[in-house]
Structure formats: structure tokens, C-alpha cells
Amino acid sequence: MQAHTTLKQQNTVRPARTPIWLCLALIAVSAFLYVSQVARVSSINSQLQQQSQISQQLLEQRQYLQLQTATEQSPAYILQQAANLGMQPGNWGDQP
Amino acid sequence: MNGYLYDSWRKYSQPAAARDHAPKISAAKRSALLGCAFITAFAGLGVRAAYWQITQHSYLTAQANAEHMLSLQIPSLRGQILDTHGVILALTMTGSSIIADPLQLQQLNTQNNGVMQSVAQNLAQITGVAANILLPQLQLQTQYHMLTNANGQTIYAAGPEDDALQTAINNGSLPGVTTQSAEWRVYPSDGLAAQLVGFVQNGANQGKYGIESSWQTALAGTNGLVYTPVDVNGQPLAGSHEITAPIPGANISLTIDANIQFMAEQGLQNAVTAMNADAGTVIVEDPSTGAIVAMANYPSFDPNTYSSANISSFTNPAVSSMYDPGSTMKAFTMATALDLGAITPDTSFNDPGYINAGGQIIYNWNQLAWGTETMTQVLEHSANVGASWVALNKIGQQNFYNYLSAFGFGSQTGIALPDEAAGQFPQSQNAAQAELNLAENSFGESIGVTPLQMVMGYGALANGGLLMKPMIVQSVQQNGKNYQYKPVTVRRVISAQAAQQITQMLIPTGIYGDAQTYLIQGYAVAAKTGTSTPNPQDPSWTYASVIGYAPANHPKYVILVKLDHPQTNIFGGFAAGPLWRQLVRELMAYANIPPSN
Numbered sequence: 001m002q003a004h005t006t007l008k009q010q011n012t013v014r015p016a017r018t019p020i021w022l023c024l025a026l027i028a029v030s031a032f033l034y035v036s037q038v039a040r041v042s043s044i045n046s047q048l049q050q051q052s053q054i055s056q057q058l059l060e061q062r063q064y065l066q067l068q069t070a071t072e073q074s075p076a077y078i079l080q081q082a083a084n085l086g087m088q089p090g091n092w093g094d095q096p
Numbered sequence: 097m098n099g100y101l102y103d104s105w106r107k108y109s110q111p112a113a114a115r116d117h118a119p120k121i122s123a124a125k126r127s128a129l130l131g132c133a134f135i136t137a138f139a140g141l142g143v144r145a146a147y148w149q150i151t152q153h154s155y156l157t158a159q160a161n162a163e164h165m166l167s168l169q170i171p172s173l174r175g176q177i178l179d180t181h182g183v184i185l186a187l188t189m190t191g192s193s194i195i196a197d198p199l200q201l202q203q204l205n206t207q208n209n210g211v212m213q214s215v216a217q218n219l220a221q222i223t224g225v226a227a228n229i230l231l232p233q234l235q236l237q238t239q240y241h242m243l244t245n246a247n248g249q250t251i252y253a254a255g256p257e258d259d260a261l262q263t264a265i266n267n268g269s270l271p272g273v274t275t276q277s278a279e280w281r282v283y284p285s286d287g288l289a290a291q292l293v294g295f296v297q298n299g300a301n302q303g304k305y306g307i308e309s310s311w312q313t314a315l316a317g318t319n320g321l322v323y324t325p326v327d328v329n330g331q332p333l334a335g336s337h338e339i340t341a342p343i344p345g346a347n348i349s350l351t352i353d354a355n356i357q358f359m360a361e362q363g364l365q366n367a368v369t370a371m372n373a374d375a376g377t378v379i380v381e382d383p384s385t386g387a388i389v390a391m392a393n394y395p396s397f398d399p400n401t402y403s404s405a406n407i408s409s410f411t412n413p414a415v416s417s418m419y420d421p422g423s424t425m426k427a428f429t430m431a432t433a434l435d436l437g438a439i440t441p442d443t444s445f446n447d448p449g450y451i452n453a454g455g456q457i458i459y460n461w462n463q464l465a466w467g468t469e470t471m472t473q474v475l476e477h478s479a480n481v482g483a484s485w486v487a488l489n490k491i492g493q494q495n496f497y498n499y500l501s502a503f504g505f506g507s508q509t510g511i512a513l514p515d516e517a518a519g520q521f522p523q524s525q526n527a528a529q530a531e532l533n534l535a536e537n538s539f540g541e542s543i544g545v546t547p548l549q550m551v552m553g554y555g556a557l558a559n560g561g562l563l564m565k566p567m568i569v570q571s572v573q574q575n576g577k578n579y580q581y582k583p584v585t586v587r588r589v590i591s592a593q594a595a596q597q598i599t600q601m602l603i604p605t606g607i608y609g610d611a612q613t614y615l616i617q618g619y620a621v622a623a624k625t626g627t628s629t630p631n632p633q634d635p636s637w638t639y640a641s642v643i644g645y646a647p648a649n650h651p652k653y654v655i656l657v658k659l660d661h662p663q664t665n666i667f668g669g670f671a672a673g674p675l676w677r678q679l680v681r682e683l684m685a686y687a688n689i690p691p692s693n
Contacts, residue, residue, distance in 0.1 A: 056190075059190060060189075060190050060191060060254060060255060061255060063187065063188070063189050063190055063254065063255075064189070064254050064255030064256070065255075066176075066184060066187055067184075067187065067189060067254070067255075067284055069184070070184035070187065070284035070285070071284045071285075073183045073184075073354075074183070074284055074285035074286065074288065074354065075285070075288070075354055075355055075357075075358035076285060076286055076288070079358075092678045092681045092682050093674065093678055094612075094615045094674060094677060094678075
């Protein structure tokens with residue numbers, strides 16, 4: 001009977017508790033890391049979107065400039081501008 | 097449970113009668129049975145799991161992805177089409193189309209009279225489309241309407257226009273107006289080389305006619321793909337996306353020179369008008385490479401407004417229409433006989449003004465008898481009788497058609513353009529008919545050729561007897577790489593000596609014939625006129641043409657001018673000659689080729 005009591009007493013010895021402040025600290029650190037990571041990802045996403053928009057704008061500007069160049073390089077446009085300056089095409093016909 | 101307890105439990109758990117007679121099964125055996133049952137059960141589960149995980153994996157993944165994944169296409173940017181110097185002939189623009197909500201505008205207008213006019217004015221200022229074209233569209237009884245210009249085409253805004261539009265929408269100057277991102281094809285030279293370039297159908301990255309059609313795969317590129325998870329409403333979620341980047345279409349540089357193309361188109365339009373012709377074609381080729389420098393047709397169209405053009409003007413007659421070439425064919429008859437050694441330029445022949453071919457009498461075009469004449473004079477006089485005599489008596493049927501085939505007639509040239517015709521020359525089993533065909537074909541009647549075949553054939557004469565494959569694409573640029581196309585020699589058709597001889601024969605032919613090349617001061621050119629009358633009922637219904645090359649001794653350009661059914665003057669030299677001479681003068685100056693005599 002005495003031996004049984006001793007065993008019961010031994011079984012009810014509680015292990016040392018993890019300090020509550022350590023758990024809170026771990027949670028806080030994890031939360032901080034998570035939030036900062038999410039913020040960083042979000043910030044990079046935002047930057048990517050901005051860069052993508054800028055890239056699209058630059059593409060459109062390049063296309064617009066190419067169109068302007070192509071228009072001004074076209075023979076019909078050059079002929080029109082030359083005519084506006086008072087120039088006339090040479091006479092390429094048969095010379096009597 | 098120890099052995100004693102187990103035995104007791106087993107003993108009293110059975111009916112009293114059976115207790116003493118039940119066979120005793122050992123514990124080990126029972127454990128083995130139980131183990132087998134478990135193994136069987138787990139094996140069954142494993143097989144079933146393998147079935148779902150391995151055999152049905154693709155199907156189930158697809159099913160799951162269909163519910164929570166979405167694939168979106170990223171359109172690739174269509175490539176440009178450029179001339180040989182890099183002048184852009186076709187490009188794709190990115191910007192916005194303009195969408196109005198007329199019902200909202202009408203509601204706003206009831207509250208504040210004049211809003212609609214103000215919106216129309218503001219839009220007119222930004223887009224350049226007149227307010228009186230826009231206003232009726234804002235008054236439609238519909239919710240959404242894509243605004244169009246006076247030709248009924250969608251109004252697009254790009255670059256500064258697009259920026260101005262967005263600013264105006266954001267600052268409230270354009271209530272009831274929004275934009276939608278759009279891509280559209282632009283042809284900046286207002287229809288230059290339209291039938292050669294083709295066009296792209298609105299709203300689809302699909303080329304129609306010309307280079308846009310035949311080079312569709314290269315120009316279109318490959319669309320990209322975004323594979324993204326979606327929420328319950330099908331909206332893409334932020335997070336991991338699988339992206340396959342689009343591959344932009346290739347830029348295609350043509351052998352066409354925009355300046356020469358413009359000269360040809362302007363000249364052709366004037367010639368067709370002056371000669372009161374139905375249509376016309378001009379081709380300019382570099383005989384040493386087979387490069388097509390210009391390919392013009394009239395009437396043509398503006399690919400920017402293709403929807404309002406006549407559909408018959410979309411095809412390219414220079415490669416897809418056949419005609420009887422008339423006397424321009426005589427150069428091939430003579431070249432064949434020269435290459436066979438059957439004649440020399442000075443071989444003489446008595447021309448009585450007619451010849452019997454298969455029982456039919458053939459006359460000269462002017463019904464004259466030229467008497468004794470050399471082969472060079474046969475060309476100068478453009479004598480049908482002389483050409484028939486050479487074909488019937490010096491060449492023969494088999495040789496004649498073998499050479500025609502070798503010059504490229506009767507088969508496609510292989511140019512990288514759609515809808516090319518092969519041409520045809522009739523061959524009959526009937527001896528008399530075959531003889532008549534041979535005689536008529538020798539001076540370019542009853543035979544169908546394309547303008548391009550004629551140019552390539554004359555190119556062989558100009559190129560020392562070597563037939564080149566026509567080149568229309570000079571290079572293709574994609575992903576920073578430049579694929580350059582090289583000239584392709586198809587075959588040697590005649591000897592260099594025969595080519596030299598026919599060139600020397602064509603120089604006086606041009607001077608003394610109707611081509612009147614003496615009017616081209618300072619340059620020796622080789623040329624031949626042609627007037628075919630394919631309709632015997634109407635001899636005035638002709639194809640009038642001049643074809644030749646310049647300078648004759650070191651040819652830089654082969655030029656064909658062809659007018660369909662001219663009425664002011666029906667003869668090749670008089671109808672097509674002035675433009676041909678004009679083009680030679682312009683091209684010699686453009687290429688900085690100094691006069692030789």
C-alpha cells in the first residue's frame with residue numbers, strides 16, 4: 001500500500017512548464033515575420049504592376065513614334081511636304 | 097491478458113453446450129488470420145488509392161483545376177512588315193478604343209442641357225473626328241456603343257491621344273465615356289503595295305491576302321498563357337501564377353523598295369487613266385538576284401479601310417492573273433533558237449507576209465510583207481510570220497515547249513505570295529492544231545502566262561541565261577536573330593552566249609520598234625513591245641505591254657509595264673511605252689547609274 005502511494009506521488013509530479021512569455025515572444029516574432037513578408041510581397045507586387053504599366057506605356061510610345069516615323073518616311077508624305085514647300089517633281093516624260 | 101484469464105473468458109463466452117466441444121484455435125493462428133485480414137484490407141485500399149492517384153491522375157487534376165484554376169491568353173504582338181530600307185509598311189498599334197454610354201449621357205443631358213455637345217466637342221478635339229460624326233452616336237438608344245469615324249471604322253487612340261483621353265475621363269470632362277484596351281493594324285503608307293502586303297482582319301490576328309496571309313504564322317508569333325488560381329466567382333487570386341511569356345511575331349523585311357514602288361504606282365495610275373485602260377500592272381526586278389523591287393497594280397485599295405474596298409481589288413494580278421503576252425514572247429522564241437544553234441542574229445529569211453500553220457494562214461500584225469529580213473529585224477518588225485517560221489522550221493514542237501518550261505512557263509515560280517497561277521500553254525494531239533498552237537505561241541497568242549513569269553523569264557535573258565527564283569522576302573527578324581534569304585538559281589536555261597546575243601538583238605528592237613527607246617537618252621536598253629488580242633471578235637480589246645531591261649549590258653532592273661484593254665491607244669509601244677521609258681529614266685537616276693552613251 002505504501003509502495004502504491006509512492007508510485008502515485010511519483011506519477012503526479014508535474015514537468016517544468018514552458019514560460020508563457022516565451023510562447024508569446026515566439027508568436028510575436030512569427031507574426032512580425034509573417035506580416036513583414038506579406039508587406040514585402042505586396043510591395044513588390046505593387047512595384048511589379050507599376051513597372052508593367054510603365055513598360056506598357058513605353059511600348060505604346062515606341063509604337064506611336066514608329067508610326068510617326070513610318071508616316072513621315074512614306075513617299076506620299078514626302079511628296080506632299082515637298083509640294084507644300086513649293087517643289088515639283090522633275091519631268092521624267094519623253095523629251096521632244 | 098494472461099493465459100489463465102483468456103482461457104476463462106473463452107470458456108464462458110461460448111454456449112454451455114459448445115464449451116466443451118469447440119475446437120481450440122491457437123492464439124498464433126488467430127493473430128495470423130487477423131493480420132491477413134488487415135493486409136488484404138490495406139492492399140485493397142492501396143490498389144484503390146493507386147487507381148485514383150496514378151491511373152486517374154490527369155483526369156482528376158484537370159477536373160480540380162477546372163474548378164479553381166483559370167488560364168488566360170496573353171496575345172503576342174504581331175510583327176512588322178518593312179521595305180528593303182526598313183521603311184515600315186505595316187505595324188500593330190496598342191492603345192484604346194472609345195466606348196460611350198448614350199443612355200447615361202442622355203440622362204445627364206436632361207439634368208444639364210449641353211453635356212452631350214460638350215462631350216462630342218471634347219472627343220473631337222482629342223481624336224480629330226468631327227463632332228457632327230460623334231454626336232449622332234451619342235444619341236443612340238443603346239447602352240454601350242463603340243465610337244466610329246466617318247468611314248464607320250472604330251476610332252482608336254494611341255500615344256498622346258490615349259493619354260489625353262484618359263486624363264479627360266479622369267477629370268470628368270467625358271462623362272458616360274470609357275475606353276477599352278485594343279490592338280489594331282496600321283498601314284502608314286496609305287495603301288502602298290496593298291495587294292502585296294495584304295491586310296489583317298479586324299479583331300483577329302489573322303492575315304488576309306499578300307504577305308499578311310502567306311507569312312501569317314511568322315507574323316502572328318505565339319500567344320502567352322497565365323495560369324492562375326481563381327476565387328469562387330472566377331476572379332484571379334493574388335499569389336502564384338504560372339506564366340508562359342508570349343513570343344512576339346517576326347518582323348519581315350521585303351525586297352520591295354518603297355520609293356520605286358511609289359514611282360511605279362503613281363506612274364501606273366496616270367498611265368491607266370491616260371490610256372483609258374481597265375487595269376494595269378508594273379513589276380520591277382533585279383535580274384541578278386531575282387529580288388522583286390516593285391510590284392504595282394491598278395486599281396488597288398487602302399488596307400486601312402479594306403472593309404469599304406471592292407473585294408475584287410484584294411488579289412494580286414501580278415502573280416494570280418494570266419494574260420496572252422503577245423509579241424514580248426518572241427524574245428523567248430529567238431533565244432531558244434539561238435541556244436539550239438538553229439539561227440544566228442543575222443540568219444535571213446524571206447517574209448511574204450503570211451505563213452501556213454496547220455492549215456491556217458497567219459499574217460503579220462500590220463498585214464505587211466517584210467521581204468528578206470534578218471532575225472534581228474524580225475524582232476524589230478515584231479513579225480509574226482518570222483517568229484512562226486523560226487518556231488516551225490528551226491525549233492520544233494518538243495524543243496519549243498521544253499524551253500518554255502525551262503523559262504518557268506506553265507508552273508508556279510514559287511514566290512512567297514498566295515494564290516499564284518501557274519499559267520498554261522495548250523498542247524494538242526491533233527497534228528494540225530499542234531502546229532497552229534506552236535506558231536501562235538511563238539508570238540505570244542493562245543498562251544497564258546502571269547506577269548511575274550514574264551519578268552522572271554526576261555530576268556534569265558538579262559542574267560546570262562540563269563533563271564532565278566523570285567525573292568519577295570529579304571530577311572526575317574525574330575528574338576534578336578536575323579534570318580537572311582539568299583538568291584536561288586533555279587537553272588540555266590540558255591547559254592551565256594545566247595543570252596548575250598538576244599540582248600544585242602533586243603537593243604535595236606527597242607530603238608526601232610514601237611518601244612521608242614531612243615527617247616531614253618544616254619542608256620542602251622533591251623526591250624520588246626507586245627500587243628495581244630485574245631478576243632478574235634474584238635481586235636481592239638488588247639493587252640498592251642512593254643518589257644525589257646536596263647542598262648542592257650549590265651542589267652540592273654527588268655521592268656514590265658502592262659495595261660489591260662487600253663482604249664486611247666491599243667498598241668503596247670504606244671500605250672505602255674511612255675511609262676516604261678519614264679520608269680527607266682527614274683530608276684537610272686535613283687540607282688545613280690551614269691549614262692553610257
